[in-house]
Amino acid sequence: MRYRAYTTAFRVEARQQTRYRGAAMGGIVTQVFFGLILVALYDTLSGGTDEGFRRTATYVWLQQIFFRAYFNLDSELNDQVMTGNVAYSMLRPVDLHSWWFWRAMAQKIITIAMRILPMLLLQLLLPERWRLLPPADIPAFVQFAFSLLIGFMIICQINLICSAISMRTLDNKGITAMINLLMMILAGNIIPLTLVPDRLQTLIRLQPFAQLLDAPIRMYQGMASPGEWLAAAALQLGWLVLLWGLCRWMWSRNLLRIEVQGG
């Protein structure tokens, strides 16, 4: 089968990730803590018992549950990029962009899968007002699940674009710090995009970072109409195709000109 190498890469990496249970526990505690602070803060700011606050709290919790997915988790790729050893992966008869992409997907999916249940249980310990609301309805949940998967794929492309840039600079600190900062702000992790003033919100929703988790979360909370859902889904897919193409192009270009260090 043509794609066997990539499904295997996914499987092996997925199994690998299940070993990092300690890291998962640490992450859960941190994310619950941040979720708690943000929810308490928005509760104080909202000042009442309105529906709006419950939606914000739900938004915050979903952002915290999926927080780890934002980051490039592939330390092997990072090492290889920094040392220039990534060239050695050209010795394998595989498409390298696809190879690293499916690894990244496995890392994100498993990392998140290990965090979902404990975090859902932990937030149940909170006062009801601060808890996560269930999805609007079953179709909303299905839309959310699909959209989340697309969102992960887009994040992987963004991570791999950073790696492609790092191949040229041989250092990933600068670009990673910049992208992470942009992502935290523009993807709705620190300030839910639902709280951004209306005019700005329309604009901010168009940019790629809003496709990562903001779009899935809005679907979770229920779209106003099928048309609105269609527009959001199309936008998300459009960005995926665009970034996928850009990322592939950057990778193939960089691998052609990469020079292995040392003689």
Added chain:
Amino acid sequence: MSEPLIRAEGLTKRYRRSTGGKGLTGFFGRSTETVDGLVDATFRVEPGEIVGLLGPNGAGKSTTVKLLTGILRPDGGSCSVGGLVPWRDRRTYTAGIGTVFGQRMQLWWDVPILDSFRLLRDIYRVEETAWKNRLDELAEALALGDLLNVPLRQLSLGQRMRAELCGSLLHSPKLLFLDEPTIGLDAVSKLNLREFLLLERERHGTTILLTTHDMADMQALCRRVLVLGHGRLLYDGSLHDILQRYDTRHEVRCRFAGEPVWQDIPSSVALRRDEGEWELSFAPHAIPADEVLRLILAAGRIEELTLKEAPVDEMVAEMYNALHLS
């Protein structure tokens, strides 16, 4: 004569290296210089040959291997291996070669090596039964049977190297590249590795290209060597011949019954007194050994005489010297 497997014509690769710049100038602009990785190398390798690449650090050995494996693209010249161009037909080409780098493990660090081998089976699309048979064969020859479920990081260097070799051969490549495969290995491991490579070639006719600093590796494995220096191919021929040519450190130690009287010692013979013994070193291509013996016999009555053979590494150093490599 059969069709050569590797055909390189005028293969050239130059690196650009940043020379920095001092203080603030380095911040504003960096100057670069060009370093010769490999210049105008032309050679052929026949199927089933074991060819050694020899040369000091930075001579262009690894550059040659990287060009031939498709990791690097050349700046000039051409190269075809089994009808394919390594850097252009990368995916088709790499499916048919094996590579082992002594300084860089290619198996996955954290997973049991059997998992790595399964992954390689899928990457190289090896059919299940063929894979199984090959793994059995290699695991036995490389004594990996008990280690298959151990992660790479928990293996000793020698075990890792064996695992790497196994991984590189699972898809039965016709051509194997070994870049300093014995680096850091103990004597027994080196010996086993050499035996294995010879066996592999005998069984499957695998063509092997090998770089090493270990002359014993070379002597055990290769009849033919390519000597590189400063990116140039300086010698292409038999290992035996080149060792003879640069075997310049023959030494004779002798003890005389009385005080010897040396007569007409030519400049090609170095004479040195070491306690009660005399040491004569000479280059066999400059003066024949029997001529030296005649000189010794003429000097006095001999009590003891020993011929010291030059260590191979010294010969290589001498060879590099003569070729202006050091």
